[in-house]
Amino acid sequence: MTTVKLTIDGAEIVAESGLTILEVARRSDITIPTLCHVEGKASSDPCGVCVVEVAGQEELVYSCRTPAEQGMVITTTSDRIVAHRQKRLGVLAETHFGDCKAPCNLTCPGQINVQGYIAHVAKGQYEEALRLVMERNPLPFSVGRVCPRFCETRCRRILVDEPVSINHLKRFVADWCMSHEIQLDIPKEAHTGKRIAVIGGGPAGLTAAYYLTRKGHDVTIYEAASKLGGALRYGFLEFRIPRDVLDYEIDTILRLGISVKLNQRWGRDFTIQGLKDQGFSAVFLGTGVGVDIPLDVEGAFNPHVHKAGSYLRQVANGRNPDMGRRAAVIGGNNVAMEVARTLIRQGVDEVTVIYPRARIEMPAHQRNIREAVKEGAQFLLMASPVKISETGGEYSRLQLELVRMKLGEPDSRGNREPIPIEGTSNTIQVDSIVSSLGQIAVNDVFTGGELEESIQLSPRQTIQANPRSSQTNVDGVFAAGDAVSGPKSVIQAVVSARRAANNIDAYVMGADKEPAESRFNFSRGKAFDDVDLKNFDGVNVKLREKMPTRPPEICSQDFGEVKLGFTEKMARREAERCLSCGCSAFDRCDLKRLSIDNNVNINKTGMGTIPVYPTDASHAMIVVDRNKCVFCKRCELSCEYDALEVAAESLDDKGRPLGLTITFKDNCVSCGKCVDNCSTGALNKKAQIVPMQSEVITDVRSTCPYCGAGCQIILRVKGKTVMEVTADPHQAPNYGALCVKGRFGHEFIHSKERLTKPLIRKNNVLVEASWDEAYDYAARRLKDIKAMYGPDSIAGFSCARATNEENFLMQKFMRTSIGTNNIDHCARL
Amino acid sequence: MAISFGSGAMTNSIGDIRESEVIMVIGSNADTSHPTIGLRIHQAVKNGAKLLVVDPRRTAFADEADIWLRSNPGSDVALLNGMARVIIEEELWDKDFVEKRTENFEELEIVTAKYTPEMVEKITGISEEQLRAAARLYASPGKRCAIFYGMGLAHHASGTDNVKSVANLAMLCGKMGVAGGGVNPLRGQNNVQGACDMGALFNTLPGYSGLENDDVFDRYEKMWQVTLPRRKGKAATEVWDAILEDEIHGLYVFGEDPVLADPNAHHAVKALEKLNFMIVQDIFLTETAKMADVVFPAACYAEKDGTFTCTERRVQRVRKAVNPPGEAKPDWQIFKEFSQRMGYAMNYSKPEDVFDEVTQLMPQYGGITYARIEKEGLQWPCPTADHPGTPILHVGKFTQGRGLFIPEEYTAPTEMPDGEYPMILTTIRETPQYNFGSMTRQTPEIENLCPEAFAEINPEDALRIGLVDLDRVEVTSRRGSVRLRVKVTDKSQPGTVAIPYHFAEVPVNNLTLNSLDRLSRSPQYKICSVKVEKVAA
Structure with a gap:
C-alpha cells in the first residue's frame, strides 16, 4: 500500500493513497460537513458544503472529489470557508419549504412536542404520548382540563375547518393511563446528594420538585395546607379537576421519590435560614398568590362578604359556607367564573357577576365565561359596587349599591378606563357577596426571619425574580410561578418552574445551564395570512x-x-385530524443542523413560501415531500438496487432544481434505505409520524429477528417504544442494507395482541393465571405423565427464532428435567 | 452436508460473495427469503460474476442468469448427477483436490455414469446442451465458484439427497475452502443455525456431538450433574404419529405454531386434539396456543439479551431495548424457573451465564464471549480466546479430515401429478412477509404492500382452466383445500401452482404432504399434487 503524508488543520496525517481529502479526514476523525456525500459515491451535482482550503491553491476545493496528495496542507474551517458554506446553504434555504416544528408546538408556553403526542395517540401509543407530555409538563391531568390552550389558537387546521382538540387529547392520554394503571417509569438521573427545599405544593412547587428529582436531587416539599395541590386543589373545584384525578396526578410525581412535609407554614413553622442550616443547597419559592385583593367599598367588612380565594378554599375543604339564595360575584377574572359556578353548585338560586366593563373585555377566558352562562350565572355589566349595607332581614341580607359605568376617553396608550356615570345608582339585594379582584403573593412583606423580610417584591406584590436565572435577591433562593408572575395559567406556572428547576440544578451543581434550544425554524408561514391555502389541497373537512x-x-x-x-x-x-405540520425528520435533518452550525440566518435568506409540489404517498412505505428536497441525491446514491431516480427538468441560475421528480422504479424493494439517508424531510417513513425533538432517544444495536442473514440493526427507542429501525453502514454482515421487514416490520413488538399473562385451561377455556399457578400446574401435569408413561412420552419443540441461550436451555430442560432426547426445532419447516 | 464435509453450516461468508466468479443458485429465491444476501448476489453479477440458476420458478435470478435451468420440480438429484457426469466426462474436475482431500470418488463415478444427458433430460426437462453448458460454467477450472441453496432444495422428501449431491459437485470441482467458493445453505429463520448448534435436535447434543459419543456424554453429565438419556429422540415431524399411536402424551411447544406450519396440518391438529397435555410458550396466542393447556407469555427479541447465530455462522448479540408487555418474561427466565419446579435447578442470573456454559461445553464456541462480540459478531469455529473466528470452512482440510462423496440415486417425489390432481403445488415466500405473518402482519404498511396470498399460475394453465387474473379458485389436494385469488404469471412453470404460506386465512399446509426426508426428517413442502378449480367470487 502506498501512502501520502499531508496536514489537515495542523495535524500530520499519513493516509492510504488514492483517497479523497474527505475520506482521509473522516478516517482521522476530522469532521468536514457535507450534505450530499454518500460513502464510495460521487454526486453529479455536489452540494458545495464540503469545501476546504489547500495551501497554494487560490480556489476552495471540494474535499469529496479532490484526491489527497503528498504534502498538501489543508484547512477545514476559516471565515472564507464558513462564508462559502453559508452561501451554499442559504441558496438551499431560500426555496426549502416546510415547518421544522409545528405551530402548536411553537405556541405552547411549555414548548411541548404537541404533534408528537398527537401522533402517538393516532398510533394507539397512549403511554408513550403521556410520557412525551411529561417531558415538559408534569401536570397533564390538570392542564388537560383547565388549560387556556394557546396551541389550539394557532392550529393550522383552522384554515380547513376547526383546530384539533389538542388539550382533550392530552387529557385523554392521562386519563387512559390512570384507568389502565400504567406505571410510567419516568427515568431519573444519577443521585447527586444535593438537597433542595421546595416551598409550596401547588403547580409551580410540584413542577420544580418533579424536574429537580429527575435531575437526581433530594427534594422536600413544604406545604402549608394539609394536602398538596395548591391552586389545583383550592382554585379549581372538583367539577373542573376531580379530586381522585388530582391525587393520582400528584402521586405520579411523588412516586419519583420526593419528601413531603404538610401543614408547614413558611415563616411560622420554618424559615429559609433554618432550611439552609439543615443543609439544603437551594430553596425554591412556589407559594403562588394566596392573598386576595380586598374589596374596598363601604360595608365590605361583613361576614356575608367573602373573598374569592378563601371562599373556594372553604368549599374545597368540604365546609359549606352559608351563601343564602342570592349571591353577587364582584370581578370578571377566571377565579370569578369558578366562584359563580361553585355558588350555583352550592344551591344558590341566583348568581350575578358584576363587572365594570363589557363581557368581551372580561379578563376571564371566554370559554370559562360561556360555561358560567350556560349554568345560569347572570351578568350585570358596566356596573361597579359603591356600598354594602345590611338589610336586617333573614332573606336578602345585604343591600349592594352599584353605580353605572361608561368607558372614558382613551388615554395615551388608547386604553379606555371605565368611569362612573354620576347619579346612576342602582341597588340589588343579595344574601352574600364574593369579591374576586385579583390575588397577590403577599400583603406587605414576607415574615418569619431576616431573609424572609429581605425578599424583594415587585410593585404588584409578587416576588421579584430574575426572569432568566429565576433567582431572587437572596442567594440560593429561587422563585417561579404565580408568586412571581401574578395569577396566570397553570401551564405558565409549569414553564417558569421548569426553568427554575434547570437554573437550580446548574446552581447547585456549579455547572453551566443547558444551552437553550435553537430557535432555528423553517415555517410554512408564521401568521395564518402567510400560509398558502394550497397547503391544504386534498384535506377534507372533518369537524372536531x-x-x-x-x-x-x-x-x-x-x-x-x-x-x-x-x-x-x-x-x-x-x-x-392532525395535519402533521412539523417535520418528522426533525432529529436527522442535515440542512437544519448545518445551517445552525454555520449560522445561516433563514430570516434573512428567506425560505419557500408556497408548496410547489403535492405530497406523494403512492409508495407503500414512504411519503415523499419534494418541497423539502435540496437535490442532494443521497437517496439515489445510497440505493443499492438502483431503484430510485431524482431528476429535474432544469436547474435555476443558482443550480436548484425546477420540475423536480423523485421516482421509485419498479424494482424498488421498499427497503427504506433511502429514507434513512435523506438529508431533510423529503423522504419519510409512513409509519414514523412522531417527530423526535429534545426527547432522549437510545440506540440499541441488535440482530434482525427475521431470516438467517443476521443483519445488524439499530433499534431507536424512546421511553418504552421502538420508534424506528435503522442500520449501521459500517457493520458486517449487511453494511447498512436491510429488507422491508428488517427496517419496517417491527410493529409486532408493541402489538396489542401480545400475550401478557400466563393462561391455564379451565373448563375448556383459557383463563389468565399467575406465574406460580401456571408453573405449578404445568409441572404437576408433566410429572404425572412422566410417572405414568416414562420420560420419552414427552416431546419438546424448540424455536429457531429464539436466542442461542434459550435453545440451549430448552434442550437442557428436555434432557435433564424431563430426561428425553425428544427435542427438535422447526429448522426443517 | 454434515456427512459429506463434517459440518452442515454455510461454508463461506456473505461478504465472500463479491469474490465469486461464478455463482450457482439452486432452489433459493434469496430476493424473497434472504433479501440482503440476494442483493449481494445481484451486485456480484453486475460486477461480472457469472450466474447459474436452477429453479422451476422464474425468479429475478432466473431473469438475470447466464444460464437458467428450469428443471422439473423434485428432479434436482438427477440434474446434479448429470452435471457431475458431464464434468467427469469432459475432464473438468479438480483431480488434485479430489485426490488429496476427498474419498469415495469411485463410487461417485459409478453412480453418476448412469445419468446420461438423455436420461437427465427425461427426468428434469433440461436439454443436453443446457446441461453441458451449466456443468462447464460451474466447473470453470481455476475459478472461484459458489453454490447457494435454500429451502427449494431441502424441502423435499429427497432433501438430504439433494444436498449431498450439491456437496459432491463442489468437491468434484475443488470449490471448497476458497474465498468465493463453497456450499452455502441459506438458513430460513434468524437462528436456525443457532438452534442446531445448541443441540435443539433429536439426534445430537449441543455442538453436533452424536448420541453415541460417550466421552461427550460424560462431560455433559459431569457439568450438569445428571444422568442423560442416550436413547434417540423423535424428530418434530414424527411426533404427530407418535401421539396418535399413544407413544407421546405431553408436548412442550416453544415459539412454534405447528397448526399452521406443519405439512398436512390437519394431521397435526388431529394429534393435538388427542394429546393429553400441552404447554405453549409464545409471544402471541397462536393457533397452536389456542389448543394448549398452559400458555407461558414470552418476551420477543427486542425485550431480552442473548445471541443469534446467523447463516454464515456468525454469533451476534441481541440486546434488550424495551420491557416485555405485562407479565411476559424472557424465555431463558421461564426455562430457569420452570425447571426449578420440575426439580432440576438452573442457576443463571442472566443470559450471559448461559452463554458461558455453552462456550465451556462446545469447542466451536469456546473462544467467544459477550465482550468479544460487543461490536461485531464472530464466526465459529472459534475455539480459543485469541482465535479470530472462521470466515471460510474447510480451508486446506475438511472438518472431518477428508471430504466424503456420497452419491445418491434419483427418486421421484412421493406424490406426482395424476389425472385427478394434475398440477404440482409448491409453497413460497413473499419478501415483505415472514413465516406465518404473526410478526410482519402487525405492520399496516407491510400488509398494504402484501395483503393477501395469490396462487401463481402459468398463463398456459390459466387458459386451459379458464382463469384470468384475480379469479377466485379452490386448490385441492388429497388432504385439504384452500380458496384464494390467482395471479397469472410465467413465474410459475406450466403445470405448477405456487402459494405463499404466510397467511392464516389461506392455510396452505392443509394441502402439503407430510412425507419426510428419510434422514433429516424434513417435509416435502415443495411438491404435492393438486387440482385447481375456478369458484365464484
Whole structure:
C-alpha cells in the first residue's frame, strides 16, 4: 500500500493513497460537513458544503472529489470557508419549504412536542404520548382540563375547518393511563446528594420538585395546607379537576421519590435560614398568590362578604359556607367564573357577576365565561359596587349599591378606563357577596426571619425574580410561578418552574445551564395570512370530535366533572385530524443542523413560501415531500438496487432544481434505505409520524429477528417504544442494507395482541393465571405423565427464532428435567 | 452436508460473495427469503460474476442468469448427477483436490455414469446442451465458484439427497475452502443455525456431538450433574404419529405454531386434539396456543439479551431495548424457573451465564464471549480466546479430515401429478412477509404492500382452466383445500401452482404432504399434487 503524508488543520496525517481529502479526514476523525456525500459515491451535482482550503491553491476545493496528495496542507474551517458554506446553504434555504416544528408546538408556553403526542395517540401509543407530555409538563391531568390552550389558537387546521382538540387529547392520554394503571417509569438521573427545599405544593412547587428529582436531587416539599395541590386543589373545584384525578396526578410525581412535609407554614413553622442550616443547597419559592385583593367599598367588612380565594378554599375543604339564595360575584377574572359556578353548585338560586366593563373585555377566558352562562350565572355589566349595607332581614341580607359605568376617553396608550356615570345608582339585594379582584403573593412583606423580610417584591406584590436565572435577591433562593408572575395559567406556572428547576440544578451543581434550544425554524408561514391555502389541497373537512359533556342543568346541581373526556375511538379519530405540520425528520435533518452550525440566518435568506409540489404517498412505505428536497441525491446514491431516480427538468441560475421528480422504479424493494439517508424531510417513513425533538432517544444495536442473514440493526427507542429501525453502514454482515421487514416490520413488538399473562385451561377455556399457578400446574401435569408413561412420552419443540441461550436451555430442560432426547426445532419447516 | 464435509453450516461468508466468479443458485429465491444476501448476489453479477440458476420458478435470478435451468420440480438429484457426469466426462474436475482431500470418488463415478444427458433430460426437462453448458460454467477450472441453496432444495422428501449431491459437485470441482467458493445453505429463520448448534435436535447434543459419543456424554453429565438419556429422540415431524399411536402424551411447544406450519396440518391438529397435555410458550396466542393447556407469555427479541447465530455462522448479540408487555418474561427466565419446579435447578442470573456454559461445553464456541462480540459478531469455529473466528470452512482440510462423496440415486417425489390432481403445488415466500405473518402482519404498511396470498399460475394453465387474473379458485389436494385469488404469471412453470404460506386465512399446509426426508426428517413442502378449480367470487 502506498501512502501520502499531508496536514489537515495542523495535524500530520499519513493516509492510504488514492483517497479523497474527505475520506482521509473522516478516517482521522476530522469532521468536514457535507450534505450530499454518500460513502464510495460521487454526486453529479455536489452540494458545495464540503469545501476546504489547500495551501497554494487560490480556489476552495471540494474535499469529496479532490484526491489527497503528498504534502498538501489543508484547512477545514476559516471565515472564507464558513462564508462559502453559508452561501451554499442559504441558496438551499431560500426555496426549502416546510415547518421544522409545528405551530402548536411553537405556541405552547411549555414548548411541548404537541404533534408528537398527537401522533402517538393516532398510533394507539397512549403511554408513550403521556410520557412525551411529561417531558415538559408534569401536570397533564390538570392542564388537560383547565388549560387556556394557546396551541389550539394557532392550529393550522383552522384554515380547513376547526383546530384539533389538542388539550382533550392530552387529557385523554392521562386519563387512559390512570384507568389502565400504567406505571410510567419516568427515568431519573444519577443521585447527586444535593438537597433542595421546595416551598409550596401547588403547580409551580410540584413542577420544580418533579424536574429537580429527575435531575437526581433530594427534594422536600413544604406545604402549608394539609394536602398538596395548591391552586389545583383550592382554585379549581372538583367539577373542573376531580379530586381522585388530582391525587393520582400528584402521586405520579411523588412516586419519583420526593419528601413531603404538610401543614408547614413558611415563616411560622420554618424559615429559609433554618432550611439552609439543615443543609439544603437551594430553596425554591412556589407559594403562588394566596392573598386576595380586598374589596374596598363601604360595608365590605361583613361576614356575608367573602373573598374569592378563601371562599373556594372553604368549599374545597368540604365546609359549606352559608351563601343564602342570592349571591353577587364582584370581578370578571377566571377565579370569578369558578366562584359563580361553585355558588350555583352550592344551591344558590341566583348568581350575578358584576363587572365594570363589557363581557368581551372580561379578563376571564371566554370559554370559562360561556360555561358560567350556560349554568345560569347572570351578568350585570358596566356596573361597579359603591356600598354594602345590611338589610336586617333573614332573606336578602345585604343591600349592594352599584353605580353605572361608561368607558372614558382613551388615554395615551388608547386604553379606555371605565368611569362612573354620576347619579346612576342602582341597588340589588343579595344574601352574600364574593369579591374576586385579583390575588397577590403577599400583603406587605414576607415574615418569619431576616431573609424572609429581605425578599424583594415587585410593585404588584409578587416576588421579584430574575426572569432568566429565576433567582431572587437572596442567594440560593429561587422563585417561579404565580408568586412571581401574578395569577396566570397553570401551564405558565409549569414553564417558569421548569426553568427554575434547570437554573437550580446548574446552581447547585456549579455547572453551566443547558444551552437553550435553537430557535432555528423553517415555517410554512408564521401568521395564518402567510400560509398558502394550497397547503391544504386534498384535506377534507372533518369537524372536531365533540367532547361528551353533562348538560348544564344537571351538572350544575352537583360537583361532578362537567366534561367527561374522549373515548378511545374519539381520541383516535381526533388525532387523525392532525395535519402533521412539523417535520418528522426533525432529529436527522442535515440542512437544519448545518445551517445552525454555520449560522445561516433563514430570516434573512428567506425560505419557500408556497408548496410547489403535492405530497406523494403512492409508495407503500414512504411519503415523499419534494418541497423539502435540496437535490442532494443521497437517496439515489445510497440505493443499492438502483431503484430510485431524482431528476429535474432544469436547474435555476443558482443550480436548484425546477420540475423536480423523485421516482421509485419498479424494482424498488421498499427497503427504506433511502429514507434513512435523506438529508431533510423529503423522504419519510409512513409509519414514523412522531417527530423526535429534545426527547432522549437510545440506540440499541441488535440482530434482525427475521431470516438467517443476521443483519445488524439499530433499534431507536424512546421511553418504552421502538420508534424506528435503522442500520449501521459500517457493520458486517449487511453494511447498512436491510429488507422491508428488517427496517419496517417491527410493529409486532408493541402489538396489542401480545400475550401478557400466563393462561391455564379451565373448563375448556383459557383463563389468565399467575406465574406460580401456571408453573405449578404445568409441572404437576408433566410429572404425572412422566410417572405414568416414562420420560420419552414427552416431546419438546424448540424455536429457531429464539436466542442461542434459550435453545440451549430448552434442550437442557428436555434432557435433564424431563430426561428425553425428544427435542427438535422447526429448522426443517 | 454434515456427512459429506463434517459440518452442515454455510461454508463461506456473505461478504465472500463479491469474490465469486461464478455463482450457482439452486432452489433459493434469496430476493424473497434472504433479501440482503440476494442483493449481494445481484451486485456480484453486475460486477461480472457469472450466474447459474436452477429453479422451476422464474425468479429475478432466473431473469438475470447466464444460464437458467428450469428443471422439473423434485428432479434436482438427477440434474446434479448429470452435471457431475458431464464434468467427469469432459475432464473438468479438480483431480488434485479430489485426490488429496476427498474419498469415495469411485463410487461417485459409478453412480453418476448412469445419468446420461438423455436420461437427465427425461427426468428434469433440461436439454443436453443446457446441461453441458451449466456443468462447464460451474466447473470453470481455476475459478472461484459458489453454490447457494435454500429451502427449494431441502424441502423435499429427497432433501438430504439433494444436498449431498450439491456437496459432491463442489468437491468434484475443488470449490471448497476458497474465498468465493463453497456450499452455502441459506438458513430460513434468524437462528436456525443457532438452534442446531445448541443441540435443539433429536439426534445430537449441543455442538453436533452424536448420541453415541460417550466421552461427550460424560462431560455433559459431569457439568450438569445428571444422568442423560442416550436413547434417540423423535424428530418434530414424527411426533404427530407418535401421539396418535399413544407413544407421546405431553408436548412442550416453544415459539412454534405447528397448526399452521406443519405439512398436512390437519394431521397435526388431529394429534393435538388427542394429546393429553400441552404447554405453549409464545409471544402471541397462536393457533397452536389456542389448543394448549398452559400458555407461558414470552418476551420477543427486542425485550431480552442473548445471541443469534446467523447463516454464515456468525454469533451476534441481541440486546434488550424495551420491557416485555405485562407479565411476559424472557424465555431463558421461564426455562430457569420452570425447571426449578420440575426439580432440576438452573442457576443463571442472566443470559450471559448461559452463554458461558455453552462456550465451556462446545469447542466451536469456546473462544467467544459477550465482550468479544460487543461490536461485531464472530464466526465459529472459534475455539480459543485469541482465535479470530472462521470466515471460510474447510480451508486446506475438511472438518472431518477428508471430504466424503456420497452419491445418491434419483427418486421421484412421493406424490406426482395424476389425472385427478394434475398440477404440482409448491409453497413460497413473499419478501415483505415472514413465516406465518404473526410478526410482519402487525405492520399496516407491510400488509398494504402484501395483503393477501395469490396462487401463481402459468398463463398456459390459466387458459386451459379458464382463469384470468384475480379469479377466485379452490386448490385441492388429497388432504385439504384452500380458496384464494390467482395471479397469472410465467413465474410459475406450466403445470405448477405456487402459494405463499404466510397467511392464516389461506392455510396452505392443509394441502402439503407430510412425507419426510428419510434422514433429516424434513417435509416435502415443495411438491404435492393438486387440482385447481375456478369458484365464484
